[in-house]
Amino acid sequence: MSARALKKDEEDILLRRADDLCRENNLRLTPIRERVYRELVQSGGPVGAYDLVDRLSSDKKRLAPVTIYRALDFLRDAGLVHRLATQNSYIVSHGQPEVNAMKVMFVCTKTGQTVEVHSAEVAEAVRKAAEQAGFRALSPFIEVEGEIAR
Numbered sequence: 001m002s003a004r005a006l007k008k009d010e011e012d013i014l015l016r017r018a019d020d021l022c023r024e025n026n027l028r029l030t031p032i033r034e035r036v037y038r039e040l041v042q043s044g045g046p047v048g049a050y051d052l053v054d055r056l057s058s059d060k061k062r063l064a065p066v067t068i069y070r071a072l073d074f075l076r077d078a079g080l081v082h083r084l085a086t087q088n089s090y091i092v093s094h095g096q097p098e099v100n101a102m103k104v105m106f107v108c109t110k111t112g113q114t115v116e117v118h119s120a121e122v123a124e125a126v127r128k129a130a131e132q133a134g135f136r137a138l139s140p141f142i143e144v145e146g147e148i149a150r
Helices: 003-024 031-043 049-056 065-077 120-132
Strands: 081-084 089-092 102-108 114-119 141-146
Touching (some): 003 031, 031 049, 031 089, 049 065, 049 089, 065 081, 065 089, 081 102, 102 120, 114 120
Antiparallel strands (some): 081 089
């Protein structure tokens, strides 16, 4: 199977997952939400909101940034995308971790490449640290900047 066919299969799986998740949770995947999600899936990496505006606008009609931000908020709340604070961009989520695990997103500062890992050990360490600080962590997501080891 070619790399392009494999990428297409992965894209199809992510798009089906989004559709299934929305149906199961009685959420509406409107055409603009689907277009934004599809663009993020096809990009394969982090994309800024204004880049999405440019990519999804046509010569005849420019989409308003607020339209893209609303779609991104919906997709983030549905668990389909993550906002990478360090890059002010958005990336597709590759599923929810097991109950006792936490998502760790490693972001390469040189290339922008990301690697998503689910870790029960990190989740436990964060839970303990939060408890010691008198804090209850709500986010199942941690972002770590660095460089990909070569």
